[in-house]
Amino acid sequence: MLRFNKNLFKSYLAVFAVLFLFLSCTKNDNPNNLPETVAAFQYLPGPKEGVVKILAIGNSFSEDAIESHLYELAKAKGKKVIIGNMYIGGASLEDHVKNALSNGSVYSYRKIDTNGVKKTYPNISIASAVINEQWDYISFQQVSQNSGQFDTYQSTLPVLYNFVKERALNAGAKYVLHQTWAYAQNSTHSGFVNYNKDQLTMYQAIVDANNKAKPLINASLIVPSGTAIQNARTSVVGDNFTRDGYHLSIPMGRYTAAATWYEAIFGESVVGNSYKPAGLSDFEASISQNAAHFALQKPNEVTQMVNFQGDGSFTGVININLGTAAAPAGWNGLTGFTAGSSVALKNNTNNYTGIGATITERFNGQNTDGASTTTTELNMPTDVSKNSYFGNSKGAFGGLTIVQSTIKITGLNKDQRYNFGYFGSRMGVGDNRETKFITTGANEVVARLNTSNNTSNVVWANAVQPNSAGEITITVTAGENNTNGSGFYYLAAIRITK
Template sequence: MKKVYILIIFSLLVNISSAKGKKTKERQDTLRVLAIGNSFSEDAVEQYLWELGQEAGINFIIGNAYRGGWSLSAHWKDARSMNSSTEFRKVTNGKRVNLGFHTLRDIIIDEPWDVVTFQQVSQDAGRQDTYEPGLSLMIGYVKALTVDSVRLGFHQTWAYSQDSEHKGFNNYNRNQFLMYSCITAAVDKAMHFHQGDLSFYIPSGTAIQNARTTMLAKSRPKEKNVNRDLTRDGYHLNYVVGRYIVACTWFEVLTGKSCIGMKSRPKGLIPELATIAQQAAHAAVLSPMSVSPL
């Protein structure tokens, strides 16, 4: 009888240990990512990133605190005044939903986010003097509301197309490479200034600039919008190639896994072009502050 009790207890302990191990594995395989941004974070995280994660065995829970055209300082003003004016877009189990307007606080505490990213509004992304005090204040605000293990990062956005009509292009003498160079320099300074708080950055701008040295800049996958230097309107990424390149860049930075050779790709993008897109993203992660001609 004693032996039977011992076997029962041993069996229960094994089951409990197995359950704990399973729960730990589930936590490790789930990555909760929140982007605080605007339409450029919409281009980056709301499509293709979840699918890349699934192929790699990573369950992304993706949040986008979206307000079109919003800068770092504008987000801080919303946070400080508790305005319910930020759209909360979320991708869970592959389902993309818009949860309506919320305060930034409510969005930040919605999940125990593993990663939170910041970005500057596109026209000011290359103007270092516009980053502060907004970035410092937002970092402090997010740290006060998130778990201790959260990783904070910065999203380096992309330069406009060479023929962009965006008024903000005047800040860079309507020169694409000058805009790109200013963005990388501004992000580099911000990363050094906040090296104790920002642990990584995502070089989407460099990935797009890499791809602009390839046939991708001229290709036209099956989509309604023309390809203007991988944009659909001179500044927002086109729906297929542009968004896929940036999704691959986010995937590599967030997971530490290479995107090269992955089979997940947008409908209408042939494997040969998907491979070039992956190479552009991978090269940017390896050399985030300079263009790598492919």
């Protein structure tokens, strides 16, 4: 007589259950059949030895944090990882819950394998991604505008967690909260009003909300990307870690977040990791790594990066281009034309100087009709000479009258004198569009330039000494000889020398 083997029965039942779930997902909510999905029975023996598997259920903020540099940081230390990101731009916890419960195949599933090869699968459901690997870490995050509002976590996060946990193939998986970052102070994101348009208010709200949300799912850890970014903002780089006021800058912002994930997941300091992205200096990489390390040491407060400051001294020259295009090599892009737009300045050999430029009175907008080819001592590429910011001091344009625009240069040596060169151009016009540049510190120097059809002229304000605070203000307005009816004035480029 055959004897009933209870353990063998459980094993067969487990195989049947996983196969049923796998086949169901393949037919219904995995239209791409995920070619990298391992056959269901291969899950049962346990996770792949020596491979750490990380899945984020998020949006563009998880894209910023884990898709670009986390794999490379791990590889540099001989660690094998598989990284998955379930992406929908702007997705909130509420959206994820709705998609999970409706079995919606609506995600872009980005997956990086152990060889660093990234593939993207469209129209994937949460259930399909969860059973695609025996994930060791599964993270959740709130959409940025609600990330500091704990009430938006309370009814959604536990539901999403339970849905995922019930389907996870690794019983020992750790669940993670991704603490995202506050917006840049000059951000125009509509959700910034939730925090009175104040960066530190938003940062502290995010920290508090994540700490309160952690017990809702008994999360194993919080990855403090928000604290790392806030730490980094206290360095010489300043508030320049986003590319549009909320998404992280490329590569430094993304590298800082990835470094935070590395140290949080692997429990070892990221400082000294040999990997850094192309275009990032050793000094910049050190800022990112230390900002991440400080965040893991003190995840709920900002650590001032006192050893990563500049002193206002520099060799060579400082070049600033005004326009929303990315700055060419050797140039610093002041890529916003409204008040608060700023840039931490490097010299022409890519070293931070500790000097900053901030627009304190706005321009009207950007003009792209400058000279494509120039012959000046600034040696400008087309992207610099062709693009400029403009104002209109005599009459309204686009509903605005901008009598003057101002840029404040900070972090200067108050005992040093500086020279400022200015270029602007508006091609294809027949009137005089003289622009006046008033450069003011402890003394004041005025320079004027007719920007109409200008391809070769730069004007200089020489020997300007900063005020006692180490600051010089540049005021840009229409000159006395400007004959344009709207009083259009233009500024495309600034050079600072000593």
